[in-house]
Amino acid sequence: MPKVVLTRHLYQYFPALEGRELEVDAETVADVVSQMEKLAPGFAFYICDERGRLRRHVNIFIEENLLRDRACLSDGVEPDSRVFIMQALSGG
Amino acid sequence: MSERILIGTRKGTFIVTRAAGRWTLRLAGHAGMGVNFVARDPNTGTFWALLGLGHWGAKLSRSVDAGETWSDAPQIKYPAGARYLAMPDPTEDNPSMQGPVSVRDATLLKLWCIAFGPTGRIYVGTIPGGLFESRDGGESFELNRGLWDHESRGGDLFEGEGTGNTHWFGTPASEGGEFAPGIHSILVDPKDANRILVGISTAGVLGSSDGGKTWENRNKGMLNDYLPDPAAEWGHDPHALALCSAESAHVWQQNHNGVFYSRDGAQSWTRVSRPDQGVHFGFPVAVDANDGKTAWVVPGHSDMQRMAIGGGLFVARTQDAGETWETLREGLPQQNAYDVVYRHALGCSGDRLAFGSTTGNLYVSDDRGESWQTLANNLPPIYSVAFE
Numbered sequence: 001m002p003k004v005v006l007t008r009h010l011y012q013y014f015p016a017l018e019g020r021e022l023e024v025d026a027e028t029v030a031d032v033v034s035q036m037e038k039l040a041p042g043f044a045f046y047i048c049d050e051r052g053r054l055r056r057h058v059n060i061f062i063e064e065n066l067l068r069d070r071a072c073l074s075d076g077v078e079p080d081s082r083v084f085i086m087q088a089l090s091g092g
Numbered sequence: 093m094s095e096r097i098l099i100g101t102r103k104g105t106f107i108v109t110r111a112a113g114r115w116t117l118r119l120a121g122h123a124g125m126g127v128n129f130v131a132r133d134p135n136t137g138t139f140w141a142l143l144g145l146g147h148w149g150a151k152l153s154r155s156v157d158a159g160e161t162w163s164d165a166p167q168i169k170y171p172a173g174a175r176y177l178a179m180p181d182p183t184e185d186n187p188s189m190q191g192p193v194s195v196r197d198a199t200l201l202k203l204w205c206i207a208f209g210p211t212g213r214i215y216v217g218t219i220p221g222g223l224f225e226s227r228d229g230g231e232s233f234e235l236n237r238g239l240w241d242h243e244s245r246g247g248d249l250f251e252g253e254g255t256g257n258t259h260w261f262g263t264p265a266s267e268g269g270e271f272a273p274g275i276h277s278i279l280v281d282p283k284d285a286n287r288i289l290v291g292i293s294t295a296g297v298l299g300s301s302d303g304g305k306t307w308e309n310r311n312k313g314m315l316n317d318y319l320p321d322p323a324a325e326w327g328h329d330p331h332a333l334a335l336c337s338a339e340s341a342h343v344w345q346q347n348h349n350g351v352f353y354s355r356d357g358a359q360s361w362t363r364v365s366r367p368d369q370g371v372h373f374g375f376p377v378a379v380d381a382n383d384g385k386t387a388w389v390v391p392g393h394s395d396m397q398r399m400a401i402g403g404g405l406f407v408a409r410t411q412d413a414g415e416t417w418e419t420l421r422e423g424l425p426q427q428n429a430y431d432v433v434y435r436h437a438l439g440c441s442g443d444r445l446a447f448g449s450t451t452g453n454l455y456v457s458d459d460r461g462e463s464w465q466t467l468a469n470n471l472p473p474i475y476s477v478a479f480e
Contacts, residue, residue: 013148013164042164046148049199050169056268057147087147 002026002081004036009087014040029060030073032083047085048073057088093442094479098139098159099454100127100436103472105141107159108446108454115456115467120159126267129205129436132480135212136229139480140165142203142216144267150203152216154230168216168224168233174198174240175249176220177258181271193258195249198222201266205436207278211285217275219266221245223290225304239307244295244326245273259326263293276435277333281340281357289333289343289358296328297345299358313361317349332435334379334387342384342413346377346435351389353414364414370401371408371417376438378445385413388440388461390433390447399430407447407461423464424455434475441479448474 004022011018017040024035030052037044047058053071054060060067061084067075077083099106105127107120126144133140139155141162152165176198180191202219209215214226216233222240224233241247247254262271277291286303289310296311315322316329329348336342345352350365350372365372370391380386388409393401400406404426406419431449438447446456452471455464 009147013145042167045167045169046145046151049149050172051197051199053199055147055149 001079002032002077002083004032005082005084007086010043010046010085013046014043016040026077026083028073029062029067029069029075029077029083032077033073059086059088060084061086093444093458096480097439097446097456098130098132098476098478098480099448099471099474100130100141100476101448101452101472101474102126105130105159105162106471108456108467115465117454117468121155121162122153127475128203129476129478131206131208131476131478133208133214133230135208138230140206140214140230142206144202146267150200150218150267152203152230166231166233168200168203168218168222170198170200170222171235173250174222174235176240176272177246177249177254177256177260178220178272179262181269193256195253196220201268201270201272202274204265204274204276205278207280209280209285209288210282213280213285215278215280215288217278217290219263219274220270220272221260221275221292221295223275223278223304236304238300238305239290239298242298242307244298244309260292260295261327265293277330279333279335279343281335282337283340287340287357289335291330291333291345293331294329295326297330297333297358310358311361312359313354313363314347314352315349315363322349331375332377334377336379336384337381339382339384342379344377344379344387346374346389348373348395351377351414353387355384355413362414364410366417369408369417369419370406371419373398374433375435376433376447378438378440380440381442383411386411387414388438388445390438392432398432400432403428403430405429405431405449407445407457407464409461420457420461420464422462423457423466425453436476436478437474439477439479444479446477446479448477450474 001023026032095110097108104122108117129142141153143151154165205217207215216224223236245260246258260273263274279289281287288300298307299310314328341357343354352361374391405424406421431451448454450473454468
């Protein structure tokens with residue numbers, strides 16, 4: 001199953017996730033977010049807005065590739081993919 | 093007089109408590125986070141904090157142990173199908189926002205204010221222009237459709253394309269840089285929960301007499317010096333509203349264009365500014381709980397110079413419904429002070445007042461503003477000051 005790696009900033013809001021190996025059953029990035037929501041209720045609204053779009057200052061990488069579909073998160077993930085959820089380094 | 097003050101700042105929630113004649117201040121939570129507003133629900137005792145987390149969006153946080161611990165509350169979200177008419181966002185290529193008004197999907201850009209009705213209902217004002225209401229103590233919130241679908245903002249866009257014409261414009265106060273209208277003031281009549289007023293930047297004041305089912309314009313008498321017709325029905329910019337608990341027909345408004353007063357529940361307004369005394373521009377306003385003719389403002393120089401006038405910080409008070417004003421300076425810095433006080437950063441409880449500035453200074457008065465004591469000088473920029 002794909003592995004999920006979070007920016008440590010998110011542990012401030014979801015301390016129960018810290019130190020855990022996060023593996024989720026997912027074929028797309030949208031699946032990853034919905035699975036993470038099950039693990040940590042409220043998580044999806046930190047990453048996406050209420051329309052399911054990735055927030056402007058959040059980045060998701062599948063391995064080293066930046067997510068392409070920020071509107072629907074339809075980018076595919078492989079069983080051995082690592083998915084990185086990061087804050088964008090916007091501003092100074 | 094309340095012995096506890098809740099402070100929302102750009103970098104966290106602070107609580108100031110008075111015991112044995114001394115004030116003690118502590119960081120009470122949300123370290124490093126933007127806190128737009130902190131308040132205590134008098135019906136349940138729950139503390140609520142309205143957060144702006146930057147990357148992670150706007151979040152509601154609450155504490156059931158008087159600020160010792162905080163946790164995320166059920167979050168406010170715009171329902172599917174909520175849309176609004178908006179001007180283009182200002183960009184480098186289009187700084188003056190030329191172009192047609194367009195329909196946008198509504199997503200939460202900012203949680204701006206919270207209010208508690210006498211029957212236990214909780215109200216939250218947001219950008220873009222949402223009034224959310226909870227009837228279950230904050231377990232769930234519902235968008236007020238009467239206001240969202242109001243004809244002044246183009247009608248019902250859930251079901252169709254509406255009129256295509258909105259009188260609600262933007263405010264630069266949104267956290268993401270979007271230019272959208274915002275609700276920053278919600279007043280629920282403590283004697284009659286059906287009577288509600290909201291202040292919108294920029295549209296003006298709307299009022300409901302039926303608990304929020306229907307809404308009407310409450311801008312009669314308002315003047316906007318930046319409009320071709322200063323007395324236009326819409327397009328006014330209230331910065332803050334306050335009403336007298338005991339005399340709830342007495343409503344005050346610090347507006348971009350001066351201080352306004354109503355003695356008839358915002359059915360009509362009179363401008364009571366005294367620019368020659370520095371009482372005109374500013375953000376906050378507070379009104380005495382028992383005497384509707386007594387109010388306080390913390391003036392700034394002007395919209396072009398949003399800072400204390402002449403380097404001396406003062407509070408202005410009227411006790412005769414704005415006929416005359418006193419400038420109260422004792423204990424406040426009178427040299428090289430350029431503080432500005434935001435719209436939610438002046439609180440009142442009995443004879444006690446407190447206010448905080450974007451310079452991180454916090455002041456309290458125990459004698460109705462006659463004299464002031466400094467509580468802090470190095471806080472983050474202060475967004476809200478509320479007695480519990």
